[in-house]
Amino acid sequence: MINQRPIKSRPLPSSSSLISTSSSSSSLSSLQPISALNLHKSDQTITKMGRRSILKPTLATILLIFALYAFFNTSIYPHTDNTLPIHTNPQIPQKAVSIYMYDLPRRFTYGVIDSYTIARGGTPDQDVTKLKFPGNQHAAEWHLFSDLNNPKRSRSYVTRVSNPDEADLFYVPFFSSLSLVANPRGGAGFKEAYSDEETQEALIEWLEKQFYWKRNNGRDHVFICQDPNALYKVVDRVKNGVLLVSDFGRLDRDQASLVKDVILPYSHRINSYKGEIGVENRNSLLFFMGNRYRKEGGKIRDLLFQILESEKDVIIKHGAQSRESRRMATQGMHSSKFCLHPAGDTPSACRLFDAIVSLCVPVIISDYIELPFEDVIDYRKIAVFVDTSSAIKPGYLVKLLRGVKKDRVMEFQRELKKVQRYFEYDYPDGTVNEIWRQVSLKLPLIKLMINRDNRLVKRQLIDPDCSCICSNKTGIHTSL
Numbered sequence: 001m002i003n004q005r006p007i008k009s010r011p012l013p014s015s016s017s018l019i020s021t022s023s024s025s026s027s028l029s030s031l032q033p034i035s036a037l038n039l040h041k042s043d044q045t046i047t048k049m050g051r052r053s054i055l056k057p058t059l060a061t062i063l064l065i066f067a068l069y070a071f072f073n074t075s076i077y078p079h080t081d082n083t084l085p086i087h088t089n090p091q092i093p094q095k096a097v098s099i100y101m102y103d104l105p106r107r108f109t110y111g112v113i114d115s116y117t118i119a120r121g122g123t124p125d126q127d128v129t130k131l132k133f134p135g136n137q138h139a140a141e142w143h144l145f146s147d148l149n150n151p152k153r154s155r156s157y158v159t160r161v162s163n164p165d166e167a168d169l170f171y172v173p174f175f176s177s178l179s180l181v182a183n184p185r186g187g188a189g190f191k192e193a194y195s196d197e198e199t200q201e202a203l204i205e206w207l208e209k210q211f212y213w214k215r216n217n218g219r220d221h222v223f224i225c226q227d228p229n230a231l232y233k234v235v236d237r238v239k240n241g242v243l244l245v246s247d248f249g250r251l252d253r254d255q256a257s258l259v260k261d262v263i264l265p266y267s268h269r270i271n272s273y274k275g276e277i278g279v280e281n282r283n284s285l286l287f288f289m290g291n292r293y294r295k296e297g298g299k300i301r302d303l304l305f306q307i308l309e310s311e312k313d314v315i316i317k318h319g320a321q322s323r324e325s326r327r328m329a330t331q332g333m334h335s336s337k338f339c340l341h342p343a344g345d346t347p348s349a350c351r352l353f354d355a356i357v358s359l360c361v362p363v364i365i366s367d368y369i370e371l372p373f374e375d376v377i378d379y380r381k382i383a384v385f386v387d388t389s390s391a392i393k394p395g396y397l398v399k400l401l402r403g404v405k406k407d408r409v410m411e412f413q414r415e416l417k418k419v420q421r422y423f424e425y426d427y428p429d430g431t432v433n434e435i436w437r438q439v440s441l442k443l444p445l446i447k448l449m450i451n452r453d454n455r456l457v458k459r460q461l462i463d464p465d466c467s468c469i470c471s472n473k474t475g476i477h478t479s480l
Contacts, residue, residue: 096159097440099222100167101148102210104174108203109145112175115194116182137266137350138177138226140244140435143425145173147432155429157437164212168443169242170221174203177227200234216450222439226264228346242442244435247370249346260445262438263372265423265431266350270330272357272424277413279337279406285313286401287336287360289329290351291344292318300365301342303392308340311398316340333358337409338384338401342366342391353423356382361412363401365391373422373434381415384480400480 105111113131114124125131133142147153148160148171161167179196207213213221221241225231228250231238239255244264248256275281292305308316315332319325329351333339339355343366355362362383371379379385384401391397424430 097168098161099158099169100164101171108174139267141224157440176225176230247348265353265372268353268357270354273359282337284336286338287315287332288340289317289319333360359413359416
């Protein structure tokens, strides 16, 4: 800041210095006002000159600051081919993060697909270009793997590098969720050919031999374990890394947190709604189709069935995963104003994302749910939240929803349409790109933790220390 000294006004000259002593009194009276005016103008001129002298260096300083900003901004983050997509969210990395994807042995990637196929009586195809990932709600691991293997990928928040020395992050592309369900179904005389637990152990053994894993104790590594039970046997050995999960339902507070991990949406199982917003073709008030009986937090489902199954304009059905069930669910969600989303065995379930792409306003009844991409999506604009204790009161839920006006439903639908792309894994600027953005934003924290680890004395702690910030476990009350 420039120090500015005040400009002192010169004192007015005396009358004797302005007029001659020989002047008459009449002349004096006529000269005095003129002289005073001229002196006032002179004083103003001096003041203006002082202001100009201050203004010039001030403007020069401001211009210098802008010039320095422009210089350093372009030199640190020059324009490259790694152009990031246009995004309305202020949290955008300044440049694409470099990521190295491990070339894992086949058994951890394509081999899991082979094992899944064999366990169901099929014949695996050795041509990887013809392999198809089994269609399920945990297909995020396939989409991320395919994206990094795509030589034509562009405009992403992460850039794949072939040299690990150039990498900021390391992606471990183990199909952990598919591995969980690839186990043989068994039966008389059936010989077990695949073990998810053995595969998890083998992965860690392979990983622990890698220099880059040992270098930073795995903190700069990224794992996807979208199923609540994926990597369950070895999660304590990978918990330092960034975990890509759908919720924290089965993870301990020292294993996962919103600070270091990323919440992913499930892949939607039903077709997206292609029509326009409106309620004319949505004759049902509320729709739900899924397992009535669940464990843990999902026990609320049975109570909701008892309360809602006799209500007018409410469709609530028990149904397992099948092609026919998906067809019926598509029809039901596309023709209902609201779609019920109670907790499953863990707080989240795939039906939430089925509802979003159906423009069917989700009614979320789950007190501890974590939701994907909350830094760019305000879920209060696209969903109704009802706390569990209120939802199980007879008559409460339907009365609440019947009170929602048509215009309010359409407002929800407009907001759903705006965010629909965030839940489409096949869109170029859809879910995959958003996941990479979320991952890239973790890099400053990862570097902080690596540097912190290198200076701290190792201690045995009963409870997590300040490096573990747990997810928000605060319940949410009715949002309408």
